[in-house]
Amino acid sequence: MVDLLKSREDIDRIDRQIISLLEERMDIAKNVAEYKISVGKKVYDKQREDEKLETLGSLASNEFNKHAAQELFTQIMSISRKLQYTLVKTESVSKSFEAIDKLPITADTKVVFFGQEGTYTQQCMEDYFGTDIDSFNELTFRKVMEAVKEGRADYGVLPIENSSTGGISDIYDLLLEYDNYIVGEHVVQIQNALLGLEGATIENLKTVYSHPQPLMQCAKFLEEHDYIEKKEYLSTAASAKKVMEDGDITQAAIGSKKAAGCYGLKILKDSINFDNTNCTRFIIIANQKIFLKDANKVSICFELPHKSGTLYNMLSHFIYNNLNMVKIESRPINGKNFEYRFFVDVEGNLCDAGVINALRGIKEEASSVRVLGNIKKE
Incomplete structure (x- = not known):
């Protein structure tokens, strides 16, 4: 008969040893970070980690334990990198953004909205900017993006998500194509x-x-x-x-x-939509990298190779920096079979240490990363 109490005591003893060894390993990871700082070396060395995982897996006595060891050390090395990111102060991907007290709106400000007169997008624009704003409309999402990018409009208003039908994928793709940025949002109740x-x-x-x-x-x-x-x-x-x-x-x-x-x-x-709580979230876009000082939601986009664990590794940067993820959308990358681009919203401000550190880690490990904006959520 197996002595359960004795087995649990043995596990507790081993766990204490693991914790002690983990702390020793993390202390050494700091030394590694100091070396990388001195020579300007990047934190993430994929080839080195892959080789090490293969070596560690070969030390296990059976196939199950091999996979277990590789999964365990994948996480240990990921945690080690996160520690090193706090020490190796690489340039933040959000460094070029300017914090402002309020959006610059004057008598000369022009706003472009999607659709004809009478759309919900026009209603959103009037709710956000007022009815006296100088505005014009465009009949496609792309034309709105173009007007903002080319400077014919200071701001654009576009729908991006409906509570019943989800995200509007075209908007995400166009944000990247036209290099525009989200500077605000407004939610409109929809009564079709x-x-x-x-x-x-x-x-x-x-x-x-x-x-x-x-x-x-x-x-x-x-x-x-x-x-x-x-x-x-x-x-x-x-x-x-x-x-x-x-x-x-x-x-x-x-x-x-x-x-x-x-x-x-x-x-x-009246009211023929099946959900009486139906509402649409609209975004306000500009071609300037600006954000309000009291903004509390960051929108980013990153690209990943089609490989097991890569998405988890990216999202873990939010977890370790205590950032709450409120939305995620995926889009295939044109010309790259089975590789994906992810659009993520997390609570926070670009000036927050946790946001800066998470973005630093994602920048090192993703194929690419871009900040789409930092807004005050409704």
């Missing part, structure tokens, strides 16, 4: 309505137009009225405008009450 001409009825409809996101948000209603053909269009407001211009009472649009007022349509049915 079915809009039609005078004389139209739900029973007589044949076609409904809207942006793909509202069509998804209203999927339950549309399934219940499956005789109505769904057609994707540029935006909710552009859909309302099309219905007005076509003058066909068998057509309808899904959009806001504001769009109904703008284009002289009547509301055939």
Whole structure:
């Protein structure tokens, strides 16, 4: 009969030895960091670590213990690197960002928003900047990005995430392509309505137009009225405008009450989205690397090779620096099969020591990393 109490005592004794050896190892890791500082050597040496893991695995007595040893020492070496990052003060990836008290907004400030007049994006812009702002619209996400990048607009307003249907992946890709930065955000409650001409009825409809996101948000209603053909269009407001211009009472649009007022349509049915708490998060973008001093959410993007454990290694930098991750999105990298780009939001400020240290570690270990912005979350 195995003596459970004795076995537990033996495990406790071994664990104490492991802790003692771990502390001794971490002290030596500091010496390694000092050497790297003196010669300007990077902390992360992948080839050295891979060779060491192979050697350590070969010391185990069976295949199971080999994998266990390699997994254990992978984490020990990762922890060692995190200690060294606090000592080796490499340049932070956020160094070029400027902290400001408030966004520069003057009588000459121009804002571009996505979609036609009457979109939720316009509502967001007016909520954020006020109704007297000098603004213009563009009909595609790309055109908004271009206007901001080229300086034709100081700020741009774009939807990035819906509470019912998730993130809008195109926006993430375009942020990188146009080298724009997130400087603010605003959340708008979404109440999608079915809009039609005078004389139209739900029973007589044949076609409904809207942006793909509202069509998804209203999927339950549309399934219940499956005789109505769904057609994707540029935006909710552009859909309302099309219905007005076509003058066909068998057509309808899904959009806001504001769009109904703008284009002289009547509301055939209000609040047809399946989630009454439905809301969309919009971002405010600029082509300047600026952030508010009281910002508390950092958005970053990093690229990783398609290899086991690489994502965990990146996310562990947030864990060890006590940073709360609030969002993660993945996107495939064009031209690199099965390699991915990750978009992550964490709570914090670019001036925080924990954020600086986490970014320093990710910069060393990821294929690439970029700060997309630091904002005050709603």
